[in-house]
Amino acid sequence: MERYEQIYINNYKMFSLLERAAWASTFLLLDRFDENELKSTLMNSVIDNVVTYHDYLWQKYSHLSKKFHLNIEEKTKLELEKTAFFPEANMKISLILSFIYNSELLLEILTDTFHSQLQGMVILTIELLKVLLRLRLLWINGGGIVARDKIPSRDKNLDKKENENEVDQLEEMNNQHYADGRKKRPNLLLLLRSLKKSKEMITERDINHSTAPDFYIILGELLWIFKPLIYLYQLHKHGKDSWTPWLMALLVELCRMGCIHKKKLNLIEKKEVNQRNIAVLLFVLRSPFYETLTNSALTNYMGNKLNVQGLSALMNMVTKLINIYRKRYFNIAGSK
Known part of the structure; x- marks a missing residue:
C-alpha cells in the first residue's frame, strides 16, 4: 500500500483525470434509475470509494508540494507533519464511515431479493455500525460536534493552495524593479483577485479550533447520532404509512437544532450543521407526507401550470424519478 500511496501522490493529476472520466462514464447509463439501477449504483459506489481513499491519502500528505520526489529526510518529516490538518485519531474512523456512506445504498x-424483515435487519446493522463509529468520534472530540465523520475532499485543499500561490505571486511582483531602479507595478487584475482571495483565506485555527462542548451541544450530537435508530424503531412499530415515525423524526431534528441554536461554531462545524439542516428537506419525500401533501402539490401544479406550457411530459418523468428515488431508505434517510 505504501508503494501505491507514492504512485498516487506523485501522479495525482493523472488520477484526478481518471476519476473525472470514470464519473462521466456513469451518465452513459441513461436508465440508471430503473433497469440498470444495480449496475449504476455499483459503479458509483466503486468510484466513490476510490475517490474517498485518494482524498484520505491527500490528507496524509497535504503538507507536501504538488510536484515532489520523496527522499528519506522528507519522508521522516512527512511522518511528523501529515496529521496536522486531520488528526490521526479521526482519520481511520472517518475513512470507514465514508466507505459505509458510499456503499450503503x-x-x-x-x-x-431478501425477505423484507431480513433487508430491514441489514439496514439496521448498517445504522448501528454508523452509530458506534460516530459515538467513538464524539468521544475523541471531547463531546464536540462530530464534523469530521467524512473524509474532506482534496479539491478544496488544492483551491486553497492556488489562492496562496496567487498571493505569493503578487508579493513577488511587488518586489520586482526595472533596470533603472523603478519599482514595477503589479497587474491590476491580479491585484484585485489576490485581495479577494486573501480575504477568503482562512487560518488553520479557524478550521480546526473546536467549539468548547457543553450540555446542549452534547445532547444535540446524541440526538443526531441516534436519530436513525429512533426512526427505524418507529417504522418497525407503527409502519411507514403511520404519521408517528415521521413526526418523531421531525421532533428529534427540531430538538437537535434547538440545542445548537446561536452556538458559536468554527467553519467546519458550521458547514456540517448546515448540511444536516438541508437534509431535513428530505422529510417532504418520506411517507406519509409525500402521499398526502407533496405528491398532490406536484399533481396540482402540473395540471394548472405545465399543461399550458407543454411541459407535462417532463414533469411526469420527474415525478417518476422521484418515486423511484424515494423507495430506497438510504436515499431519503438523511443519515449521512
Missing part, C-alpha cells in the same frame, strides 16, 4: 439494493 448498494447493500440495500443487493438485499432486494
Whole structure:
C-alpha cells in the first residue's frame, strides 16, 4: 500500500483525470434509475470509494508540494507533519464511515431479493455500525460536534493552495524593479483577485479550533447520532404509512437544532450543521407526507401550470424519478 500511496501522490493529476472520466462514464447509463439501477449504483459506489481513499491519502500528505520526489529526510518529516490538518485519531474512523456512506445504498439494493424483515435487519446493522463509529468520534472530540465523520475532499485543499500561490505571486511582483531602479507595478487584475482571495483565506485555527462542548451541544450530537435508530424503531412499530415515525423524526431534528441554536461554531462545524439542516428537506419525500401533501402539490401544479406550457411530459418523468428515488431508505434517510 505504501508503494501505491507514492504512485498516487506523485501522479495525482493523472488520477484526478481518471476519476473525472470514470464519473462521466456513469451518465452513459441513461436508465440508471430503473433497469440498470444495480449496475449504476455499483459503479458509483466503486468510484466513490476510490475517490474517498485518494482524498484520505491527500490528507496524509497535504503538507507536501504538488510536484515532489520523496527522499528519506522528507519522508521522516512527512511522518511528523501529515496529521496536522486531520488528526490521526479521526482519520481511520472517518475513512470507514465514508466507505459505509458510499456503499450503503448498494447493500440495500443487493438485499432486494431478501425477505423484507431480513433487508430491514441489514439496514439496521448498517445504522448501528454508523452509530458506534460516530459515538467513538464524539468521544475523541471531547463531546464536540462530530464534523469530521467524512473524509474532506482534496479539491478544496488544492483551491486553497492556488489562492496562496496567487498571493505569493503578487508579493513577488511587488518586489520586482526595472533596470533603472523603478519599482514595477503589479497587474491590476491580479491585484484585485489576490485581495479577494486573501480575504477568503482562512487560518488553520479557524478550521480546526473546536467549539468548547457543553450540555446542549452534547445532547444535540446524541440526538443526531441516534436519530436513525429512533426512526427505524418507529417504522418497525407503527409502519411507514403511520404519521408517528415521521413526526418523531421531525421532533428529534427540531430538538437537535434547538440545542445548537446561536452556538458559536468554527467553519467546519458550521458547514456540517448546515448540511444536516438541508437534509431535513428530505422529510417532504418520506411517507406519509409525500402521499398526502407533496405528491398532490406536484399533481396540482402540473395540471394548472405545465399543461399550458407543454411541459407535462417532463414533469411526469420527474415525478417518476422521484418515486423511484424515494423507495430506497438510504436515499431519503438523511443519515449521512
